[in-house]
Amino acid sequence: MVNWESxxxxxxxxxxxxxxxxxxxxxxxxxxxxxxxxxxNREEYEQLAEENRTNLALxxxxxxxxxxxxxxxxxxxxxxxxxxxxxxxxxxxxxxxRKLARVIDLSARRRQKLLQExxxxxxFVPVLVKENLSWEQFSxxxxxxxxxxxxxxxxxxxxxxxxxxxFAHVLGYVAHPDENESKNDPLYxxxxxxxxxxxxxxQWDKELRGVAxxxxxxxxxxxxxxREIQREVPQAGASVHVTINRDWQELAWKAMGEQSGAxxxxxxxxxxxxxLLSKPGFDPNLFNVGIAQYDWDFLLYNERKPxxxxxxxxxxxxxxxxxxxxxxxxxxxxxxxxxxVVDCTGVFTYHDEEFxxxxxxxxxxxxxxxxxxxxxDSYFYSIAAETGIDSIEAxxxxxxxxxATDLNIPGEKVGTVPGxxxxxxxxxxxxxxxxxxxxxIGQGYVLCTPLQLAMMVARVANGGWGVKSRLVHRVNDxxxxxxxxxxxxxxxxxxxxxxxxxxxxxxxxxGTAYGSRFILSGRRMAGKTGTSQVRRxxxxxxxxxxxxxxxxxxxxxxxxxxxxxxxVDVPRYAICVLVEHGGSGSGxxxxxxxxxxxxxxxxxxxxxxxxxxxTVPSGSSS
Numbered sequence: 001m002v003n004w005e006s007x008x009x010x011x012x013x014x015x016x017x018x019x020x021x022x023x024x025x026x027x028x029x030x031x032x033x034x035x036x037x038x039x040x041n042r043e044e045y046e047q048l049a050e051e052n053r054t055n056l057a058l059x060x061x062x063x064x065x066x067x068x069x070x071x072x073x074x075x076x077x078x079x080x081x082x083x084x085x086x087x088x089x090x091x092x093x094x095x096x097x098r099k100l101a102r103v104i105d106l107s108a109r110r111r112q113k114l115l116q117e118x119x120x121x122x123x124f125v126p127v128l129v130k131e132n133l134s135w136e137q138f139s140x141x142x143x144x145x146x147x148x149x150x151x152x153x154x155x156x157x158x159x160x161x162x163x164x165x166x167f168a169h170v171l172g173y174v175a176h177p178d179e180n181e182s183k184n185d186p187l188y189x190x191x192x193x194x195x196x197x198x199x200x201x202x203q204w205d206k207e208l209r210g211v212a213x214x215x216x217x218x219x220x221x222x223x224x225x226x227r228e229i230q231r232e233v234p235q236a237g238a239s240v241h242v243t244i245n246r247d248w249q250e251l252a253w254k255a256m257g258e259q260s261g262a263x264x265x266x267x268x269x270x271x272x273x274x275x276l277l278s279k280p281g282f283d284p285n286l287f288n289v290g291i292a293q294y295d296w297d298f299l300l301y302n303e304r305k306p307x308x309x310x311x312x313x314x315x316x317x318x319x320x321x322x323x324x325x326x327x328x329x330x331x332x333x334x335x336x337x338x339x340x341v342v343d344c345t346g347v348f349t350y351h352d353e354e355f356x357x358x359x360x361x362x363x364x365x366x367x368x369x370x371x372x373x374x375x376x377d378s379y380f381y382s383i384a385a386e387t388g389i390d391s392i393e394a395x396x397x398x399x400x401x402x403x404a405t406d407l408n409i410p411g412e413k414v415g416t417v418p419g420x421x422x423x424x425x426x427x428x429x430x431x432x433x434x435x436x437x438x439x440x441i442g443q444g445y446v447l448c449t450p451l452q453l454a455m456m457v458a459r460v461a462n463g464g465w466g467v468k469s470r471l472v473h474r475v476n477d478x479x480x481x482x483x484x485x486x487x488x489x490x491x492x493x494x495x496x497x498x499x500x501x502x503x504x505x506x507x508x509x510x511g512t513a514y515g516s517r518f519i520l521s522g523r524r525m526a527g528k529t530g531t532s533q534v535r536r537x538x539x540x541x542x543x544x545x546x547x548x549x550x551x552x553x554x555x556x557x558x559x560x561x562x563x564x565x566x567x568v569d570v571p572r573y574a575i576c577v578l579v580e581h582g583g584s585g586s587g588x589x590x591x592x593x594x595x596x597x598x599x600x601x602x603x604x605x606x607x608x609x610x611x612x613x614x615t616v617p618s619g620s621s622s
Contacts, residue, residue: 058187058212058213058214059212059213059214059231059232059233059234060187060193060212060234061209061210061211061212061213061234061235061236061237062077062157062210062234062236062237063077063159063174063194063208063209063210063236063237064207064208064209064210064236064237064238064239064240065077065239065240066171066200066208066239066240066241066242067239067240067241067242068241068242068244068245068246068249069241069242069243069244069245069272069274069473070245070246071241072246073162074161074162074163074167074171074242074246075159075160075161075167075171075201076159076160076162077157077158077159077160078157078158078160079155079156079157079158080131080132080155080156080157080158081131081132081133081134081135081137081138081153081155082128082129082130082131082132082133082153082154082155082156083100083104083129083130083131083133083138083141083151083152083153083154084126084127084128084129084151084152084154085097085114085118085126085127085129085150085151085152086126086127086150086152087118087121087127087150088150089149089150090149090150090151091149091150093114093115093118093150094111094115096148096149096150096151097111097114097115097129098111099144099147099148100129100130100141100148100151103137103140103141103144104130104133104137104141105130106129106130114127114129126152129151131156131158132158132288132289132290138153141153158194158288158289159173159174159194159285159288160285160288161173161283161284161285163246163249163250164281164283164284164285165253165279165280165281165282165283166249166250166253166277166281167244167249168199168278168281168282168283168284169198169199169276169277169278169281169309169310169311170199170200170242170244170276170409170471171199171200171201171284172196172197172198172199172200172201172202172203172284172410173196173197173198173199173201173284173285173287173288174194174195174196174197174201174284174287174288175194175195175197175287175288176193176194176195176290177193177194177195187209187212194288195209196208197287198410198411199309199409199410200240200242200409200471200472202410203408203409203410204238204240204472204475207237207238207240207475208237208238208240209237210234210235210236210237210238211234211235212234213231213232213233213234213235214231214232238475238476239475239476240472240474240475241472241473241474241475242273242471242472242473243267243272243273243274243470243471243472243473244273244274244275244276244471245274245275245600247599247603248265248274248275248596248599248600248603249275249276249277251595251596251599252265252275252277252592252596253277253279255591255592255595255596256277256279256579256592259279259579259580259582259588260279260280260304260305260310260579260580260581261278261279261310261450261559261560261577261578261579261580261582261589262277262278262279262310262311262314262450262576262577262578263275263276263277263311263450263575263576263577263578263592263593263596264276264277264311264450264451264453264454264575264576265454265573265574265575265576265596265597265600266454266455266458266467266469266573266574266575267458267572267573268457268458268459268461268462268467268565268571268572268573268574269462269465269467269572270467270470270482271455271458271467271468271469271470271482271483271485272470272473272482273407273451273469273470273471274573274600275575275596276311276312276451276471277311278308278309278310278311278314279310280302280304280306281306282299282306282307303554303555304580309409309411310450310578310580311449311450311451312405312407312409312411312412312413312449312450312451313411313412313413313449314413314449314450314578314580315413315415315416315447315448315449316447316448316449316450316532316559316561316578317442317443317444317446317447317448317532317533317534317559318442318446318447318448318453318530318532318561319441319442319443319530319531319532319533319559319561319585320375320377320380320441320442320528320529320530320531320561320585321442321453321456321528321529321530321561321562321563321576321585322396322439322440322441322442322446322448322530323371323372323375323380323440323441323442323528324372324456324457324460324498324502324528324563325392325395325396325399325401325456326380326383326384326387326392326395326439326440327368327372327380327383327494327497327498327501328395328490328491328494328495328498329387329391329392329394329395329396330368330383330384330386330387330391331368331491331493331494331497332391332395332490332491332494333387333388333391335383335386335387336368336383336386336387338367338368338369338497339367340367340368341365341366341367342365342366342371342376342378342379342382342383343362343364343365344357344359344362344363344364344365344366344376344377344378344379345362345378346359346360346361346362346378347362347378348377348378348381348382348437350381350385350433350434350437351433351434353434353437355377355378355381355434355437355438356377357376357377357378358375358377358531359374359376362378363376363378363379366379368383368497368501369497369500369501369504370501370504370510371501372498372501372502372504372505372528373501373504373505373508373510373511373512374510374511374512375505375512375528375529375530377441380440380441381437381440381441383440384436384437384439384440384441385433385436385437385440388436389418389419389420389431389435389436389439390419390420392436392439392440393417393418393419393422396417396446397417398466398488398490399455399456399459399460399488400452400455400456400459400466401415401417401446401448401452401456402414402415402416402417403452405451405452405455405468405469406468406469406483407451407469407470407471408471408472409471412449412451413449415446415447415448415449415452416445416446416447417446418435418439418444418445418446419431422445423435423445442530442532443532443533450576450577450578451469451576453561453563453576453578454563454574454575454576455467455468455469455574456563457528457563457564457565457574457575457576458565458574459488460495460498460499460502460565460574461499461526461565461571461574462571463492463495464487464488464489464490464492464495465485465486465487465488466485466486466487466488467485468482468483468484468485469483470482470483499526499568502526502527502528502564502565503524503526503568505526505527505528505529506524506525506526506527506564506590507524507526512529512585512586513527513529513562513585513586513590515586515590515591516586516590516591516593516594517594518594518598520598520601520602520605521605522569523566523567523568523569523601524566524567524568525564525565525566525567525568525593525594525597525598526564526565526566526568527562527563527564527565527590527593528562528563528564529561529562529584529585529586529589529590530560530561530562530563530585530589531558531559531560531561531583531584531585532558532559532560532561532578533558534555534556534557534558534559534581535552535556549581549583549584550583554581555581556581557581557582557583558581558582558583558584559578559579559580559581559582560577560578560579560582560583560584560585560587560588560589561576561577561578561579561585561589562576562577562585562586562589562590562592562593563575563576563577564590564593564597566597566600566601567601572600572601572604573597573600573601575593575596575597577589577590577592577593577596579592
């Protein structure tokens with residue numbers, strides 16, 4: 001007999017067992033999940049919960065200031081008057097924007113973009129309408145607030161350059177980050193954040209921008225701020241101190257007048273740049289505010305190129321200032337003695353080709369000292385041909401030409417010191433003998449920046465020490481070391497001869513810059529004039545008469561160049577003045593250098609004698 005009751009019990013027991021196992025497994029999974037959430041990943045989920053309750057907001061740091069060598073502020077911050085709109089407090093945002101447009105410049109296109117931004121943002125989040133308002137605009141908006149609900153005037157900070165055009169190329173400017181710039185730093189998404197775009201602002205951007213502060217805010221479910229929980233104060237950017245003297249830079253700006261070009265003055269022993277001027281300039285404050293299309297087009301298409309830092313990026317034929325290099329190369333190679341003379345008739349013939357001196361009737365018999373003082377082209381045609389391009393090229397490179405000066409400012413160009421290898425590489429042709437001749441007077445392929453020419457003269461003035469340029473001497477309290485300089489192993493006799501000839505250029509009646517001489521407590525200036533041709537003068541024009549610079553269009557006139565050092569007995573400063581299309585170096589560039597060097601020596605004398613109560617003499621022009 002079958003025991004049906006026993007089978008049913010076994011079946012029920014098996015089902016209960018399977019159900020119990022399933023329940024136990026499910027409970028085990030739930031327990032493991034709870035353990036994972038509450039024990040293993042407790043900190044992570046606590047953080048997520050905290051982030052749902054709080055919000056982290058950045059506090060924009062104040063950008064570091066830039067000072068001149070005496071602590072005068074060149075770049076700082078000033079109040080930035082702004083106006084914002086809070087959508088939830090504005091019954092009609094379009095109407096509020098239309099009313100604001102009566103006070104500030106808000107185009108229809110800009111108002112449309114603001115309306116789109118308002119629609120995308122939370123109702124309680126202020127939308128920045130415009131910044132960098134004038135005090136008059138800001139006051140008027142405050143006066144009209146009762147008629148513009150939701151409009152909120154506010155005050156921030158913005159970059160400000162008090163010297164405007166005078167330091168534009170040195171300091172550079174700041175502006176909003178481009179879309180393709182790094183977004184790893186959350187500061188890039190901050191509405192008022194600016195980055196350095198050129199000059200020192202770009203080179204030292206990371207140091208100047210500082211470290212952002214933080215605010216931890218408690219928010220509700222709608223995202224509204226309830227209270228501030230924690231605050232970390234932002235760290236202001238570093239202070240950068242440059243070597244430039246603000247007053248001398250200002251004088252250089254005034255001395256240049258309406259002319260276009262560059263002025264560079266350096267300390268011959270430290271390499272500190274005292275003046276670094278490029279003219280015309282631009283107002284860097286325009287870029288911070290947001291430059292208008294009209295202003296941008298004017299800067300971009302102006303024939304005088306105000307956006308280019310001509311002191312370090314302008315490339316010019318050095319003209320007769322290059323004769324310093326040729327003279328030293330000739331002396332070192334031994335092809336000529338200082339007492340050897342060349343008879344200048346006004347024309348030098350070499351390989352059946354004629355090369356003309358700037359003085360049509362010639363200079364007669366001249367030795368090296370006289371040739372430098374009178375800037376005789378025929379003399380330097382002759383010794384350049386005898387010396388050869390290889391020696392000239394090597395001497396130019398020893399003086400830093402054709403190389404970067406490592407000034408640590410963006411945009412510096414290296415120029416060109418031509419030679420055989422250079423021409424094969426760049427022109428796929430051999431070097432021609434006539435090219436050595438024209439190189440002898442600083443024409444042809446040779447190109448230099450005004451900064452390079454100033455450093456060249458500094459190395460002559462200090463007796464052949466390879467001094468290097470420096471623009472920043474301190475960041476906060478950390479001094480920037482002067483670059484090491486080495487002896488250039490030049491013949492002291494040759495250097496002294498060149499320096500004596502440069503003295504004659506300015507202080508002897510036959511010198512080309514005699515009209516720019518001065519005496520200040522026995523201190524004098526030595527220099528070398530140069531005229532840099534920008535057009536080729538044909539044989540026909542030589543025969544019929546060369547067209548005067550003043551009769552040519554501005555862009556066809558010669559560049560005027562002058563390099564100098566002072567004082568002669570104990571050199572301290574070297575200078576290069578280049579006036580674009582200014583004609584002769586003696587007529588346009590030398591008087592500018594005279595004003596700046598005279599002021600520098602006078603200021604030094606005043607500082608030395610201030611304690612003793614002595615007066616500084618006014619100086620003499622003879």
